[in-house]
Amino acid sequence: MRRTNAFWGLCLPLSLFGQVDTSLYNSLQIDEVVVREEASGLSLDSKSATLDLTISRTELKKAACCNLSESFETNPSIDVSFTDAVTGTKQIQLFGLAGKYAQIQVEMTPLVRGLLANSGLSFIPGTWVQSIQLTKGIGAVNNGPESMTGQINVELLKPEDLVDAAESPDSEGRGDVILNGYVNQGGRYEFNEAYGVRINDKWMVASLGHISGRQQGTDINGDGFLDNPLGYQVNGMLRARYFGQNGWEGIYTFHALEDVKKGGQILSAFAPGTSVDDLWSSSMKQGRVAFTAKTGWVNPDLPDQSIGTILQLYSNEMDGSMGNAIDPLHASSLYGIQNGGMGQFLFRHGWGTWSQTSGVLLTADRYDFDFVQTDLGTTMGWTEVDLGLSTEWTYAPSDRFTAVLGARYDWNSIVSHQVSPRIHLRWEPVEKHTLRLAAGRGFRNALPLVEEWGRLATNRTLRSQPSRVAHIMGGHSLNMEEAYNTGLSYAWNFVMNYMPGSLQLDAHSTVFGQTVVQDYWTPGQRYLYTQFTSSGEPIRPMTSQTAGASFTYQLNKRTEMRLAYRYQDLRVVYRDETGIVSQNVSLPAPFVPKHRLMAHVSREFQGDWTVDVTLQRYGEQPIPGTDPSAYPSVETAPAFNLLYGQIRKAWAGGDVYLGIENGLNVMQANPIDGAVNSQTGEALLPSSAHFQTYFDATRIWGPIFGRMVYLGTNIVL
């Protein structure tokens, strides 16, 4: 009998690879049942009180490349944008607001935060990702205070994902090794590895590896600058998993990475005799070492009762420079180190229709910076400690209604006492028609210079208001950023012509009480406002209003389509200093299109062929102008379309994929100002007066590199 029960265990899982996560930390989220459908790569959880979207491994395969910052191409909620034309940093936007206002976590621990806030997304290789949970709107209160626009949690491959795949009866022992290779026309190559092995009936271990880089540069637009930076990334993770008796489990992870990027001018674009020292160049080196221990216990007699602890220690480092010593006024360098950690304890208990999750979260970070720019240089360091207590109560009297009330209290060493209440309501008045309402507050402490590092690729003069250098670094002299988010949504899941589909409408509003504002509207200048003073009405320095509609439908068993539209209005308060008395003006934020459209079709063919096509339309967006006599100096960047396509052929032992990015070959005409002599067309050096006055690589609104073909393969052993 015992033997056959083991058989039953083997037989049971229809979806071993796409299983519901057994991790306790997921069960501790406020979503009570995470139903993951294998059929669709994007699934909306209809039972969750928050607006949760799960992006599966299947869906991630449709994205052209390679890491998390690029994995949202087929997602209607998240936009990907560039910060500048030299560092190659891609950032995401949610509701038109920068990714830093969403709380991005890896298995409930921070990675894209602090020194890695601007580039951390590129340190999560797509091959490692098991699934992504995206919450639009304010998220669960227990995960920390930093969620303002939403939460993104990335679950990586765990040892059991690999071991179970190989042990499942129909896999023929295949699945514990995944190898991935990728090359593209832009000279980028990538190699990924995942390997899991069972040690005994309690322990499993896994390794995740990543090497990528670009050694060959291109300059398609002939401006003397590399289209993409050169460099490499080495990234590795070792994981040990424990499943014990009596409901105990744990996962212990060691993570280390190094990333080097060098961008700027190419020697071959200039006359013979030019030296490397004459060129404008940028470099950034980042590193991280981290150890994470997560241990959980589910009461075997009372599955509604569980305890979870997370402990993480890390050290992040960055070392960057920009410019050329010939023009010291505009050359800058930044060195930073962040040593810190977090500890979290969560307790969940349920009584029928009620359940509660409460937690204690302690985070501590020591920052040390050395910033050099002729008239702004500074060395400073500080420690930020945050101790938060949170509790969240869920009342679910029926399948049709869920109310979640939560609040957290934070004592923060920089901004002292903070209270952040949050509320989530879900109501299904008619079956398959779901309404959701969410509202709440979040706050964070900014590191303006680190977060906007790429935006130093300009000869605009950096000014701070009030004019204290410390403000642009962060820490005690800077006030927090805080926002209130409210969201209302309606979702309808229907079946038409025997096939499933969904319609979703949502409206979100994010209102900032305080924020750091970047002002590019004065030509030649770039202001950072860290405080707004007003004698009368309270000033809301930044507000985002968005409304979206998305429609998904499975046309038949092999064809899936998605259509989405979003309107977003992001307004920021700037200070017009051109008059005798400076006055506040409210203007649309730069680099945020008002209208966004997406269409996606994916179709399977006989013989395990899959074809995906995605069209992304970016509407017109305001960008900083160059007219020196105007305030605000605004130009309008044209609307454009990005077309992505991919063909994939799968076998039992893996797949091969060939794809195209930016299929319509859209390119921003002159992404870098002041780089080229407009009469002769020859590239200019930083020693030239024209370059020194006008150089600006931050007015970037579209692709720099045109059409790009790529080829990749996954091998499953």
Added chain:
Amino acid sequence: MKKGLLLLAFMALPALAFAQKKIEVTFQTDGVCGMCEKRIETALLNIDGVWTADWDRESHATYVVYNPKKVSEIALHEAVAAVGHDTPKVKAKDEDYAKVHACCKYREDEVQNAHHGG
């Protein structure tokens, strides 16, 4: 924009076959577990003309929607039997039954009991 939309339309249009007449059938199919479910459903979905297929582990009922112009009902039973599962109209050949995984051997009492007891 136009090129992109054309390409999308080209991919989506062949699927817009709303006018096709479809038939729903339900028949019993022997099996025990999730692996069986996947095997039965995959066999049916691989047939051209089958619109959707679902096997229920509790009731052992197979629900199929198909286009009668492209496929006959008996062909559905034959496809299921060919991967080793018995239906009221077609019993799986012994050599096909032999290919199913050990834990899916629904004709054996021990396996049946294990799944019901588990």
